[in-house]
Amino acid sequence: xxxxxxxxxxxxxxxxxxxxxxxxxxxxxxxxxxxxxxxxxxxxxxxxxxxxxxxxxxxxxxxxxxxxxxxxxxxxxxxxxxxxxxxxxxxxxxxxxxxxxxxxxxxxxxxxxxxxxxxxxxxxxxxxxxxxxxxxxxxxxxxxxxxxxxxxxxxxxxxxxxxxxxxxxxxxxxxxxxxxxxxxxxxxxxxxxxxxxxxxxxxxxxxxxxxxxxxxxxxxxxxxxxxxxxxxxxxxxxxxxxxxxxxxxxxxxxxxxxxxxxxxxxxxxxxxxxxxxxxxxxxxxxxxxxxxxxxxxxxxxxxxxxxxxxxxxxxxxxxxxxxxxxxxxxxxxxxxxxxxxxxxxxxxxxxxxxxxxxxxxxxxxxxxxxxxxxxxxxxxxxxxxxx
Amino acid sequence: xxxxxxxxxxxxxxxxxxxxxxxxxxxxxxxxxxxxxxxxxxxxxxxxxxxxxxxxxxxxxxxxxxxxxxxxxxxxxxxxxxxxxxxxxxxxxxxxxxxxxxxxxxxxxxxxxxxxxxxxxxxxxxxxxxxxxxxxxxxxxxxxxxxxxxxxxxxxxxxxxxxxxxxxxxxxxxxxxxxxxxxxxxxxxxxxxxxxxxxxxxxxxxxxxxxxxxxxxxxxxxxxxxxxxxxxxxxxxxxxxxxxxxxxxxxxxxxxxxxxxxxxxxxxxxxxxxxxxxxxxxxxxxxxxxxxxxxxxxxxxxxxxxxxxxxxxxxxxxxxxxxxxxxxxxxxxxxxxxxxxxxxxxxxxxxxxxxxxxxxxxxxxxxxxxxxxxxxxxxxxxxxxxx
Numbered sequence: 199x200x201x202x203x204x205x206x207x208x209x210x211x212x213x214x215x216x217x218x219x220x221x222x223x224x225x226x227x228x229x230x231x232x233x234x235x236x237x238x239x240x241x242x243x244x245x246x247x248x249x250x251x252x253x254x255x256x257x258x259x260x261x262x263x264x265x266x267x268x269x270x271x272x273x274x275x276x277x278x279x280x281x282x283x284x285x286x287x288x289x290x291x292x293x294x295x296x297x298x299x300x301x302x303x304x305x306x307x308x309x310x311x312x313x314x315x316x317x318x319x320x321x322x323x324x325x326x327x328x329x330x331x332x333x334x335x336x337x338x339x340x341x342x343x344x345x346x347x348x349x350x351x352x353x354x355x356x357x358x359x360x361x362x363x364x365x366x367x368x369x370x371x372x373x374x375x376x377x378x379x380x381x382x383x384x385x386x387x388x389x390x391x392x393x394x395x396x397x398x399x400x401x402x403x404x405x406x407x408x409x410x411x412x413x414x415x416x417x418x419x420x421x422x423x424x425x426x427x428x429x430x431x432x433x434x435x436x437x438x439x440x441x442x443x444x445x446x447x448x449x450x451x452x453x454x455x456x457x458x459x460x461x462x463x464x465x466x467x468x469x470x471x472x473x474x475x476x477x478x479x480x481x482x483x484x485x486x487x488x489x490x491x492x493x494x495x496x497x498x499x500x501x502x503x504x505x506x507x508x509x510x511x512x513x514x515x516x517x518x519x520x521x522x523x524x525x526x527x528x529x530x531x532x533x534x535x536x537x538x539x540x541x542x543x544x545x546x547x548x549x550x551x552x553x554x555x556x557x558x559x560x561x562x563x564x565x566x567x568x569x570x571x572x573x574x575x576x577x578x579x580x581x582x583x584x585x
Numbered sequence: 586x587x588x589x590x591x592x593x594x595x596x597x598x599x600x601x602x603x604x605x606x607x608x609x610x611x612x613x614x615x616x617x618x619x620x621x622x623x624x625x626x627x628x629x630x631x632x633x634x635x636x637x638x639x640x641x642x643x644x645x646x647x648x649x650x651x652x653x654x655x656x657x658x659x660x661x662x663x664x665x666x667x668x669x670x671x672x673x674x675x676x677x678x679x680x681x682x683x684x685x686x687x688x689x690x691x692x693x694x695x696x697x698x699x700x701x702x703x704x705x706x707x708x709x710x711x712x713x714x715x716x717x718x719x720x721x722x723x724x725x726x727x728x729x730x731x732x733x734x735x736x737x738x739x740x741x742x743x744x745x746x747x748x749x750x751x752x753x754x755x756x757x758x759x760x761x762x763x764x765x766x767x768x769x770x771x772x773x774x775x776x777x778x779x780x781x782x783x784x785x786x787x788x789x790x791x792x793x794x795x796x797x798x799x800x801x802x803x804x805x806x807x808x809x810x811x812x813x814x815x816x817x818x819x820x821x822x823x824x825x826x827x828x829x830x831x832x833x834x835x836x837x838x839x840x841x842x843x844x845x846x847x848x849x850x851x852x853x854x855x856x857x858x859x860x861x862x863x864x865x866x867x868x869x870x871x872x873x874x875x876x877x878x879x880x881x882x883x884x885x886x887x888x889x890x891x892x893x894x895x896x897x898x899x900x901x902x903x904x905x906x907x908x909x910x911x912x913x914x915x916x917x918x919x920x921x922x923x924x925x926x927x928x929x930x931x932x933x934x935x936x937x938x939x940x941x942x943x944x945x946x947x948x949x950x951x952x953x954x955x956x957x958x959x960x961x962x963x964x965x966x967x968x969x970x971x972x
Contacts, residue, residue, distance in 0.1 A: 425811075435907045442905070521818065
């Protein structure tokens with residue numbers, strides 16, 4: 199696989215710098231583009247020609263003529279190419295085809311076990327992609343990028359999982375090489391929470407430079423946007439909130455009197471353990487979600503306490519990162535608003551006024567397709583943003 | 586002041602994009618510059634002419650001719666302009682003039698009380714700048730930027746301190762307007778720890794994208810470099826480690842059994858309180874430094890414990906930010922290596938192997954001029970980096 203030729207880039211950097219002025223979806227004239235880009239009209243014309251040739255931009259005449267001949271509006275064509283977006287969790291998989299604006303065109307989902315290993319799981323994803331592609335009636339050559347989210351740490355530069363705790367068989371597996379044997383296009387891999395942060399930022403909070411996305415499900419992790427950019431850290435493990443130690447003073451008696459990792463306390467399985475100790479039948483995130491949806495007050499109380507424990511760590515994140523938006527997502531947050539309520543209770547109670555005066559803590563709006571939208575967002579930035 | 590015309594930028598963006606290829610100090614030929622920049626030779630020639638006109642670049646002939654006429658090497662002239670760099674702490678002030686590579690040309694320092702208010706303190710700094718300028722024999726018009734570090738939170742976009750706890754009279758004071766009445770050039774203001782991080786990054790760890798600089802003195806704060814850039818957060822309060830709560834399980838008995846802010850435990854005054862409780866004469870950072878330098882083992886033990894307390898919070902920073910370098914500076918770190926030793930003990934003891942495998946924890950190499958070098962670095966990025 200290593201000897202495989204790198205696929206051609208979709209765009210030259212020059213074309214990308216012009217396209218940026220059309221990506222908001224507005225149709226524009228050549229004069230407007232010259233003004234917006236600061237480029238000479240001859241340069242705009244040449245770059246537009248190359249964009250029109252690729253099909254990424256098309257000439258339209260749906261503008262009002264300013265005096266005789268049609269003004270020749272041009273517009274970005276997000277449907278000219280498609281992206282393959284794959285979101286793999288511990289127990290679920292979602293595969294979508296999107297256009298170049300990140301709109302989901304069609305999707306397939308399944309229950310799976312990530313521990314079945316990369317070849318089994320990725321084979322399912324590639325088969326699902328093939329099914330979707332046929333359903334849409336698009337040739338394979340229309341797929342210009344593959345984005346994948348995995349439930350563990352990923353070395354983003356190589357696309358390899360590194361010591362993922364819940365993914366036996368995946369450590370240092372060359373995910374991009376495996377995918378490129380089927381789709382010879384750029385393949386980007388990242389931690390699922392980073393993609394949730396990217397997707398929520400791109401679709402809901404685009405103007406915000408400092409955002410923290412926290413996911414609470416089987417595990418707990420965060421995606422960090424600072425200075426407008428996703429920050430992965432030196433080895434791609436930034437946002438590992440699950441292994442932050444929580445002081446035992448915030449604990450309910452059921453948890454005992456020792457420090458604990460946040461994940462032991464506030465993840466789905468952590469909440470399930472607290473409920474089991476009270477005699478309830480609960481072993482997993484799904485059980486906790488089920489009990490909460492039935493309105494069991496022992497479950498909603500335990501989720502509230504998990505929110506407080508999470509709040510202890512989020513308060514520290516507020517001091518360290520000074521975000522303006524904190525978004526809480528994942529199955530536990532979706533199941534019961536007490537999780538976010540517990541976070542708010544602690545963070546607004548103990549952070550400095552300066553850091554919380556303009557701070558919003560809110561639930562994710564992305565829903566279950568957040569992961570694939572995030573994977574598409576990552577690809578769009580890679581393929582279309584001027585570098 | 587608000588009506589004052591904005592000073593002209595030192596460089597056009599186009600000239601900055603060419604100058605970038607000379608900023609490492611190497612003399613280069615026009616052909617080399619055309620190759621490095623990807624620009625046409627005619628474009629390189631035109632941009633070089635404008636750079637030579639400003640004096641920022643000069644033609645030299647100290648290259649070997651490749652066939653007859655001298656090859657006409659050109660080189661960056663960092664001494665063509667000077668920068669005014671001001672580092673204000675709670676009890677000290679340092680004023681330096683540097684060249685455009687950040688080299689300190691001359692400096693003045695004093696003891697002061699930041700609580701004397703902005704007009705008194707900034708007047709001293711401006712008078713010191715005037716003295717230095719005369720000593721160097723440079724006209725005021727050679728000063729092209731002023732950079733200032735303050736010991737509290739600063740709204741970087743306006744240069745105004747915001748609710749600084751130890752700086753009465755400074756809240757929302759328009760520092761840039763006050764300075765521009767004397768030097769009508771770009772004036773940038775930032776938190777002192779951010780500048781220490783910038784300076785250490787630029788002079789020692791330039792190739793590192795993820796660095797955390799922690800200062801331990803009268804207060805405790807951190808400067809965060811993520812993705813190669815200083816991250817200030819939404820309101821400029823990122824890196825506020827001093828107000829992170831530390832669980833009391835890590836405490837020595839002297840501290841009692843309640844949670845505490847890190848600054849109460851591990852700052853200079855916090856360590857002094859622990860020593861007072863043992864009957865020593867200690868009230869300030871300076872007293873702690875003095876005792877440690879005399880080799881008092883009660884002082885070095887207390888600094889070791891402060892390092893452990895700091896380590897609890899730094900370990901959380903490692904999980905959240907995944908830096909590859911953590912630099913510890915400030916007067917307490919300079920006084921005794923037990924501070925860094927205590928941090929290492931806790932961080933390597935409790936962080937995940939993936940996050941610490943490639944992690945270096947080290948003392949600052951910047952010394953007492955770190956703040957002014959950082960202020961110059963901030964200015965150089967603002968004035969010379971292509972935006």
